Amino acid sequence: MRWTLAFALLLLGAAEPPATLYRPARVFDAVDGVAHEGWTVLVRGDRIVAVGPAVDVPADAQTIDLPGTTLMPGLIEGHGHLFLHPYDEAKWDDQVLHEPLALRTARATVAARATLMAGFTTERDLGTEGAGYADVGLKRAIDEGIVPGPRLLVATRAVVARGAYGPKGYEPGVAIPQGAEEASGIDEVVAAVRSQIAAGADVVKLYGDYRWRPGEESRPTFSLAEMHAAVDAARDAGRIVAVHTSTAEGMRRATAAGADTIEHGYGGTPEIFAAMKAKGVGFCPTLAAADAVARYAGWTGAEPAPPSVLASRRALQLARAAGVTICLGGDTGVFPHGQNAREAVLMAAAGMPPREVLMAATAGNAKLFHLADRGTLRAGLLADLVGVQGDPTRDVAALAQVVLVVKGGTPIRRP
DSSP: OHHHHHHHHHHHHHSOOOEEEEEEEEEEOSSSSOEEETOEEEEETTEEEEEESSOOOOTTOEEEEEEEEEEEEOEEEEEEOTTOOOTTTSOHHHHHHHSOHHHHHHHHHHHHHHHHHTTEEEEEEOOOSSSTTHHHHHHHHHHTTSSOOOEEEEOTTOEEETTSSSSOOSOTTSOOOOSSEEEOSHHHHHHHHHHHHHHTOSEEEEEOEEOSSTTSOOEEOSOHHHHHHHHHHHHHTTOEEEEEEOSHHHHHHHHHHTOSEEEEOTTOOHHHHHHHHHHTOEEEOOHHHHHHHHHHTTOOSOSSOOHHHHHHHHHHHHHHHHTOOBOOOOOBTSSOTTOTTHHHHHHHHTTOOHHHHHHIIIIIHHHHTTOTTSSSOOTTSBOOEEEEESOTTTOGGGGGOEEEEEETTEEEEOO
């Protein structure tokens, strides 16, 4: 009797998971940049089985009809901070210095859920901004199913040149907790990179420039030699590198050092973007961050926009003109999590065609971040899907009308 029961349990364990057929109005597979009317997507377990106009549907498949919708790969947030919340709720300094780590972590779990429910099934989270390695724990909690959230690529503490970051404005000589790990000189920079990777960093975040004193303009921080050493250490460990930099010189050094992506880049020039194109460096323009900060300062959205907003738009336009690969990432946390699609809307408003915006948010980010198992709808890839009402290839604002979210084959949000 025991053997019969054991054999039955073995058969049950070996049985295929049930299949689900998703039948939207159209499918944007992020392979050719086209919305295909009448296509369907078949999922079994956590993988995509088939995509196309004439999918063979197994007898055990459940069908989910999604009339009027566009089904896409799960969106990828390229630049977020789950441990920050909007600056009109609390200033950055106050979040870093006055909010307890437990509070920030609890808030981050809510932010992670909001991000997932908005259709962003993956996020590159570029630093906890003073919350240490809490993002490593949050990632594990998501992976273990303790809390809902996107698949995370975490940067942990990030690395900044000593004296260049913040908070600032306190008694000189008194040690003030900083928003990133400080390092100075090649040995310290390499040690910081390696220690963060050992602690769980999937991506290394460097600050290539910043304001040395409050009120000053940003200036380069790490020397080219320091940045080269940091990138080499990250490469040795198989990690990608993102560099925060807005000045032309900071961007030049990051490009020369071999960064994977440059974040912000508002001061980029045609020559800098041409160099980025030549070296295959991606660009994350974070238009939504510039837009949000300007609104917090009183801008109503009326044109002409403030210089900072115009600079962000111009940087995107120069990068596109140079043929640089564009990353979609809005710097969420500066503005509310769950409103990640704001970046897509602003990119389109700045002149980027909707199809290119969608490709950046899916296949483009997957390629930049070396994520070969997602970003397009193809057989064998992860079944991370998002369905939106309307056609975002015509109007990217449809990305905010989410009706379906599937992560690893499991529906998280459905009609």
